[in-house]
Amino acid sequence: MILxxxxxxxxxxxxxxxxxxxATYPNLQELITNMFETLKRSEGVGLAAPQVGLPIRMFIIDLDVISEDEPAYKGYLHTFINPEILEESEETSSMEEGCLSIPGIHESVKRPEEVLVxxxxxxxxxxxxWLTGFEARVFQHEFDHLDGKMFVDHLSAFRKQLIKSKLIAMTKGKFSASYKCKANR
Ligand SMILES: [Zn+2]
Known part of the structure; x- marks a missing residue:
C-alpha cells in the first residue's frame, strides 16, 4: 500500500x-513493506517513519535503485530500527541532497564522512x-528525521534565505510532486 x-x-x-x-509494535512488517513500496513509487533512496506520519524511530534505505551505477549496493534494502550514531569522523564531505518531504529543493549539505552506528x-x-560514503550520508539524512530535523536545517543563513519563500509556499500546499502527499491543501 502506498502511504x-x-x-x-x-x-x-x-x-x-x-x-x-x-517485537511488540503492531503490524511492523506490514509497515516496512508499505514504506518500501512508497519509497519505490516516489523514486527516493530513504524514507523515515515520520515522513509517513508516524513519530517512531525507524527508517528504511533502498540503495538497490542505484546499483546500476554502484554494483556494491545490489540488493541493498534495509530497515533501521531505534538507530543511534555512536561516533562521527572529523572528516566531512558535501553532497547535494533532496528530501521526499521537501519536493523541488536540492541543496549541498556538509556531513561527517563516516559514522559508527x-x-x-x-x-x-x-x-x-561503521558506515562510509553514500550509505553514511543517507543514514545521517534519515536519522535527522527521527529528531525532527531536516536537511534544510543544515544550510547556511544565506542559503536558507534563498529557499525561504519556497518553504513557506510549501507549508501552504503550494508545490508539485509526482507522488501522493499529505499537505495543507
Ligand atoms: Zn528526508
Whole structure:
C-alpha cells in the first residue's frame, strides 16, 4: 500500500520520534513493506517513519535503485530500527541532497564522512558498524528525521534565505510532486 508523504509544514516532521519495541509494535512488517513500496513509487533512496506520519524511530534505505551505477549496493534494502550514531569522523564531505518531504529543493549539505552506528535490523538483530560514503550520508539524512530535523536545517543563513519563500509556499500546499502527499491543501 502506498502511504501519503507528509510534506514540510506537517507537525509530525518536527517531532522527536519515540523508540519502539520491534517485537511488540503492531503490524511492523506490514509497515516496512508499505514504506518500501512508497519509497519505490516516489523514486527516493530513504524514507523515515515520520515522513509517513508516524513519530517512531525507524527508517528504511533502498540503495538497490542505484546499483546500476554502484554494483556494491545490489540488493541493498534495509530497515533501521531505534538507530543511534555512536561516533562521527572529523572528516566531512558535501553532497547535494533532496528530501521526499521537501519536493523541488536540492541543496549541498556538509556531513561527517563516516559514522559508527548501532541499530536493530529487519531480522530484529542488533547491529553496530561503521558506515562510509553514500550509505553514511543517507543514514545521517534519515536519522535527522527521527529528531525532527531536516536537511534544510543544515544550510547556511544565506542559503536558507534563498529557499525561504519556497518553504513557506510549501507549508501552504503550494508545490508539485509526482507522488501522493499529505499537505495543507
Ligand atoms: Zn528526508
Amino acid at each position: 501519503p508523504m507528509y510534506i514540510f509544514g506537517q507537525p509530525v516532521l518536527r517531532k522527536v520520534a519515540e523508540a519502539i519495541d520491534p 548501532k541499530y536493530i535490523d529487519e531480522n530484529l538483530q542488533q547491529q553496530e558498524r
